[in-house]
Amino acid sequence: MNRTTLSLIAGTAALAAVTGFAVVSAPEATGTDPAGSAALLPVERTGLVCPAPSTSDLAETTYTSFTPVTEGTESEGEARLTAAGERDDEQDAKAVLKSKEPGTPVTTEVDGGEEPALIGTAEGRFAPGWTVQQTTEVAAGTGRGLLGLNCTQADTEFWFPGASTDPGRTDYVHLTNPDDSAAVVDIELYGKDGAVESTAGEGITVKPHATESILLSTLSEEAESDLTVHVGVRSGRVGAAVQALHEKLGGDWLAASTDPAGSLVLPGIPEDAEDVRLVVFTPGDTDADLQVKLASPSGLITPAGYETVRVKAGMTTAVDLADVTRGEAGSLVLTPTDRSVPVVAAARVVRGKNSGQETAFIPATSPIETRATAVDNRAKGTTLSVTAPKAAAKVKVTASAGSEGGTQATKTYSIKGGTTQNVEIPVPEGLKGTYALTVEPVSGGPVYAARTLTATEDGVSAFTTQTLPDDRGTVSVPAAEEDLSVLQE
Numbered sequence: 001m002n003r004t005t006l007s008l009i010a011g012t013a014a015l016a017a018v019t020g021f022a023v024v025s026a027p028e029a030t031g032t033d034p035a036g037s038a039a040l041l042p043v044e045r046t047g048l049v050c051p052a053p054s055t056s057d058l059a060e061t062t063y064t065s066f067t068p069v070t071e072g073t074e075s076e077g078e079a080r081l082t083a084a085g086e087r088d089d090e091q092d093a094k095a096v097l098k099s100k101e102p103g104t105p106v107t108t109e110v111d112g113g114e115e116p117a118l119i120g121t122a123e124g125r126f127a128p129g130w131t132v133q134q135t136t137e138v139a140a141g142t143g144r145g146l147l148g149l150n151c152t153q154a155d156t157e158f159w160f161p162g163a164s165t166d167p168g169r170t171d172y173v174h175l176t177n178p179d180d181s182a183a184v185v186d187i188e189l190y191g192k193d194g195a196v197e198s199t200a201g202e203g204i205t206v207k208p209h210a211t212e213s214i215l216l217s218t219l220s221e222e223a224e225s226d227l228t229v230h231v232g233v234r235s236g237r238v239g240a241a242v243q244a245l246h247e248k249l250g251g252d253w254l255a256a257s258t259d260p261a262g263s264l265v266l267p268g269i270p271e272d273a274e275d276v277r278l279v280v281f282t283p284g285d286t287d288a289d290l291q292v293k294l295a296s297p298s299g300l301i302t303p304a305g306y307e308t309v310r311v312k313a314g315m316t317t318a319v320d321l322a323d324v325t326r327g328e329a330g331s332l333v334l335t336p337t338d339r340s341v342p343v344v345a346a347a348r349v350v351r352g353k354n355s356g357q358e359t360a361f362i363p364a365t366s367p368i369e370t371r372a373t374a375v376d377n378r379a380k381g382t383t384l385s386v387t388a389p390k391a392a393a394k395v396k397v398t399a400s401a402g403s404e405g406g407t408q409a410t411k412t413y414s415i416k417g418g419t420t421q422n423v424e425i426p427v428p429e430g431l432k433g434t435y436a437l438t439v440e441p442v443s444g445g446p447v448y449a450a451r452t453l454t455a456t457e458d459g460v461s462a463f464t465t466q467t468l469p470d471d472r473g474t475v476s477v478p479a480a481e482e483d484l485s486v487l488q489e
Contacts, residue, residue: 038478042073042128049239050081050118050151051174051253052211053136056143057113061136063097064376065120066105066400066436070128070473073102077124081132084117084176084211099126105375105403105436117211119178120151128473131436133376135464139457142170143245145358146455148376148464149253154178154237158256160229161279161316162346162361163189163216163242167223170245171216171254173231175238177206183236187214190281191224194314206238216242226318228281228344249350250358252464257363260284262340264364265295266332266347267420268385268450268465269325274357275350276321278332280311280343287312288341294324295331295387300418308337329422331387331448334364352461360452365467367446368395368439372468374451375436377425381454384437385422388415391445398440399426403433417445439468 053061065079079099086094096118097108102125122130132151138144154177163171177183187201201219206212216229231240245251258264260283269276282288288311293300303324311317324330334345346363374384377399386395398410409426428435441447449468456462 038476040474041477042070042474044074044127045121045123046127046130047153047178048120048130048132048151049154049176049178050120050132050134051176051241051243052117052213053115053134054138054147055113056138056141058139058141059111059113059136061110061115061134062107062376064105064107064133064434065097065099066131066373066375067099067102067122067126068129068371068373068438069103073125073128075125077126079120079122079126079130081118081120084119084209086209102126103408104401105434107403107434117174117176119176119209129371129373129471131373131375131471133466135376135453142247143251145250145460146453146462146464147252148453148466149241149255150466152239152241154239156233156237158231158240159260159344160242160254160256161281161344162254162348163227163229163244164225165217165220165223165227166225168247172243173214173216173229174211174241174243175204175206176211177208177236177238179236180208181236182207183238184234185238186232186234187219188230188232189220190228190230190314190316192226192316196220196224226279226316228316244361246359250460250462252360254346254361255363257344257346258366258469260342260344262336262342264334264343264345265387265389265448266345266362266364267387267448267467268362268452269330269332269347269349270351270452270463271325271327271329272351273325273349274323274352276324277348278319278321278345279316279348280309280345281316282311282313282341282343284342285313286341288343289337290334290343291337293333295333295389295418295420296328297419297421300333311343329385329420331385331420333389349465351463356459356461358460358462360463360465362450362465363467365448366469367448368441368468369470371438371440371473372449372471373436373438374466374468376434377437377451378434378453379427379431382425383422383452384425385420385450385452386413386415386439387420387448388417388445389448390417392417393444393447394442395447396440396442397423397426398438399428400436400438402428402431402435405432406430406435412442415447
C-alpha cells in the first residue's frame with residue numbers, strides 16, 4: 001500500500017484545469033471539521049473561445065463581454081478577446097474587445113463572413129464569472145435568422161445531440177485550440193442505428209491558437225436526420241460548438257449538452273414554439289427508459305403519448321413533441337423510470353409559420369449552484385425563463401448597467417416546485433445599449449434558467465436561446481493545514 005500526499009498547489013492545479021486558476025492562499029483552518037476549514041475563493045484566471053461566427057457576407061455579429069462584481073477579487077486585471085492565430089506580442093495591439101469595469105458590459109460589432117474565431121483570457125477581478133456572448137444576424141440565405149452562442153471554456157470532451165446530415169441541413173463542428181501546443185481530436189457520429197462507420201473524423205489536428213471547421217456530411221456517407229456528435233480530445237484541449245444551418249428553417253448554434261446524467265433538464269422552451277423535437281443519446285451499453293415531463297407555469301405535466309421513452313444504448317433517439325408548450329412557458333424534465341442510466345439530450349425548437357419559421361436549440365444544462373449570467377440582453381425581445389423542477393426556490397435576478405448607460409436593478413422571485421416561470425425582468429433605469437442578467441439562487445431546490453432573444457425581420461420569427469449553467473467563478477480551496485493525503489493500493 002503506497003501513501004501519496006497531494007499538496008494544496010497540486011489540488012488547486014487540478015481545479016484550474018476545469019475552472020481557471022484559484023487564489024492559492026487560504027485562511028487558517030477553524031475547528032476539526034474539514035468542510036469547515038475550506039474557503040470558497042474567486043478564480044483569478046480563466047479563458048474562453050468563440051468560433052468563427054458565419055460565412056455569410058450578410059452576417060452582422062455583436063460580441064458582448066461582461067464580468068459580474070465579485071467580492072474578494074484582486075484590484076487589478078483585464079479581459080480581452082483576440083483573433084485566433086495572433087502571436088502573444090500582437091494581442092494587445094489587435095484585441096477585438098477589452099473589458100473596462102466589472103459590472104458593465106462592453107460590446108463590439110463586426111460585419112461579413114470572414115471574421116475569425118476568437119480566443120479570450122480574463123485575469124484578476126475580471127475572471128470570476130466572465131461571460132462572452134456572440135450574436136449574429138443573417139438577413140437571408142441558408143441559416144438566416146438570429147444565431148447566438150455563449151463562448152465556451154476549452155475542455156476534452158463534448159456531446160452534441162441534435163446535429164444532422166439530412167438534405168437541407170448544413171452542420172459544421174467548430175474546434176478552437178487556445179493553447180501553445182497542438183490538439184488531436186476525434187469526432188464520432190451516432191445515428192438511429194448506432195455508430196456511423198467512418199475514419200474521416202479520427203486524429204484531427206488543431207494547431208496552436210488556431211481553429212478548424214469540419215462539415216459533418218464529409219464524415220458520413222449516408223444522410224441522418226438526427227445525429228449525436230461526440231468530440232473527444234486525445235491530447236490538449238479545444239473549445240467546440242456545432243453550427244446547424246437549414247436552407248428553409250434558418251439555423252443556430254448547438255451548444256454541448258451537460259455531461260451524461262440519469263436526470264436532465266432542458267429549460268426555456270418558448271411559449272409560442274410550433275414544434276419541439278427532443279433528441280436523446282446514451283453513451284453506455286445499457287438502454288435507458290425515461291419519463292418525459294413538461295414543467296409548465298402550473299406544474300409538471302406529461303405530454304400525451306410520451307409517458308416513457310426508450311433510448312437504446314449507443315443509438316440516437318428522437319421524439320417529435322409538436323407544440324408541447326401550447327402557449328405557455330415550459331422546460332423539459334427527463335427522469336429515469338427505474339434504473340438510472342446516463343444520457344445526453346437537446347431539443348430543436350421551431351417558431352413561426354410557413355416560410356417565416358426559424359430554428360434554435362436548447363441543450364440539457366446543469367443547475368445554477370452559485371451564479372450564472374446571460375449577456376447581450378436588449379430592452380425589447382428578451383425573455384428570462386427560470387425552472388425549479390423539484391422543490392420551490394427563490395432566486396435573485398440582477399440586471400446590470402447598460403453598455404452605454406443606466407443603473408443596475410435587482411429583484412427576487414419565488415418559483416414554485418415543478419414549474420417554469422418567465423419572470424418579469426428588472427430592466428435597468430435609464431438603460432442605453434445592452435445589459436447582462438445575473439441569476440443567483442437564494443434558497444430552496446435546484447434552479448435552471450435560459451434566456452431567449454427574439455426579433456422579427458421580414459416576417460421571420462428570428463430567435464436564439466442560451467441556457468445559463470453555473471459560471472464556476474469560485475473554487476473551494478482547503479486550508480494549508482488540512483490533510484489532503486489519499487491512499488492507493
